[in-house]
Amino acid sequence: MHSGEDTVLLCKNGSLVNFHMQTYLHLLITLAVMTSSFTGFAQESVSLDSTAYHFANTITPSDLKQHLSIIASDAYEGRETGKKGQKMAADYISNVFKQENLAAPVGDTSYFQVFPVEETSWANPYISIKGKKYEFLKDFYTLSSLAEDTELDFKKVIFAGYGIESERYNDYKKLDVKGKVVLVLGGEPESDDSLYLVSGGQQPSRFSNSFFGGIQAKREIAAQHGAKALLIIDEDFAANLQRYKPYLSQPSMELINDQPENETITTDVALVSEKLGQALMGRKDIADVAARIAKQASPQTFKIRKKGTLVFEQQVAHLNSSNVLGYMEGTDLKDEVIVISAHYDHIGITDGQINNGADDDGSGTVSIMEIAQAFSKAKAAGNGPRRSILFLSVSGEEKGLFGSEYYTDHPVFALANTVTDLNIDMIGRIDDEHRQDSSYVYIIGSDKLSTELHAINEKMNQTYTHLDLDYTYNDPSDPNRFYYRSDHYNFAKHDIPIIFYFNGVHADYHQPTDTIEKISFDMMAQRAKLVFYTAWQLANQDKRIEVDVNGE
Secondary structure, eight states: OOSOOOEEEEEETTEEEEEEHHHHHHHHHHGGGOOSSOOOTTSSOOOOOHHHHHHHTTOOHHHHHHHHHHHTSGGGGGGBTTSHHHHHHHHHHHHHHHHTTOBOOBTTTBSEEEEEEEEEEEOOOEEEETTEEEEBTTTEEOOSOOSSOEEEEESOEEEETTOOBOSSOBTTTTOOOTTSEEEEESSOOBOTTSOBTTTSSSSOOHHHHOHHHHHHHHHHHHHHTTOSEEEEEOTTHHHHHHHHHHHHTSOEEEEOOOSOOOOOOOOEEEEEOHHHHHHHHTTSOHHHHHHHHHHHTSOOEEEEOOOEEEEEOEEEEEEEEEEEEEEEOOSTEEEEEEEEEEEOOBOOEETTEEOOOIIIIIIHHHHHHHHHHHHHHHHHTTOOOSEEEEEEEEOOHHHHSHHHHHHHHSOSSOGGGEEEEEEEOOOSOOOGGGSSOOOEEEEESTTSSOHHHHHHHHHHIIIIIOOEEEOGGGSTTOTTOGGGSSTTHHHHTTTOOEEEEEOOOOTTTTSTTOOGGGOOHHHHHHHHHHHHHHHHHHHHSSSOOOOOSOOO
16 A cells, blocks of 8 residues: 555545545545444445544554564563563553553553463473383473372383273273373274274364364373373374474463362373383384274273383472553443454573564564554544453463463453454464465454454455455364464453454464564554454444354
8 A cells, every 4th residue: 555656635634644546536436425433334335434544554564663673672582471571572562552542451550460370390300111211302291281290100001092082982991090100092093994983984083183182182081080190102203392392391381360270180191202102012012002903993901011100390480470451441332342452472582592473473462552553543533432442462372371361360341341352463474375465364263253243354354455364264173273272262262252363374483583574564564454444343333243153
């Protein structure tokens, strides 16, 4: 939209607005039939609103770049939750909110909603078998936190096949594993004719569909049977270890929440190499056992006499983090609240390298600032929103959606009055699927709870931004499960309609190479404008959108 073509000046509400000639001609037609404000989405179509258009155009690539050059700089040390850089970013965001005349809604005096976290780091965990010591991040790794430190001496191991319990296939039938170390194969079994034994067909079950989900499912089953520890032989051990090692070598965090929690799973789980798995199996060959299960289409379980020790110990530190909240009060519908969210934390420093997180989620963070500025300018010109707007910049997303979980458990504004959450997480890059046509954005979750929300976002795009709305990741069968992996989900699970705006993953995801020079600021501005237009419509239409879909 900023191609340098001839422009004209159009007076609107006493201010001068720059428009391209093509846009001006469009407005000459539409302004003749427009009213001064939206009258609701019940109409079959939405005319272009020159007021919304004007203030959306205050969201500029140059402003986005100016903010991001600070937020994603080395000085902020990767904005890790609870650390110096995160607190610096929180101060920067709150200062922007203050400059844009947003209210400090936490206790009516603060922009910060502080929440406690617990940081744990490994204290030299190991597995010893007959005196031979196997090392953490060399021979095994774990993706799960511990219920408590574990030091377990064992004289035998229970091999429980694939560690699955289901209607069609059950490794635990007549198997007593209480207080024992259980060893299982990764993935799920297939018959010789390539049918999955769990599903009975050609489609894999939940034990294969998600790497994390399969591990957690097996852990829960082992815990139900009283196993003390679960060791899973990872068939892709080398690749997975390389992928997760940068994170596993760093401390992990847990949100300390005063809300009731589910009963703690006390079974520790570790992914072990084939070498370690074979050492535990003894004379029984892993490949032979797997082949026997496939051939007989039935479980194979047995006891293995192996004397050893498993030691999992952690060190604990208590820290604080914070969400940053900026509030704009509405007019006649001010009790209803539109939330626009993004997480401002990232993964900090790994192996001595700063992870700047320019796209993840510096892009969403600075987009919120620009959207807030656009609404602030509109309000100053007498065009404030009818519904209130909460600009919610959360921390702890990379650690487990902590900030949004804490906010929805301790809402500053009642969840019953929260109309929607428009969540922005990574909108600054172009993924490989869209190299030929980069004018796109992935839309996730818009139709999960409200058909009207989905229709409004579509109409705003059709009227203003003309992006390709890609719903690939909205498919419930998509293995990435992005719907569950960003902050909007903590609103969705409370039946609050959401939209997740996303540019897709890229090779620099969670790498030190996610830096500002790779950001497409023009594309980022267009995506941010779509969020603004959708929020504008939601904030100003007569009727609140309805929840009319079962989000499950």
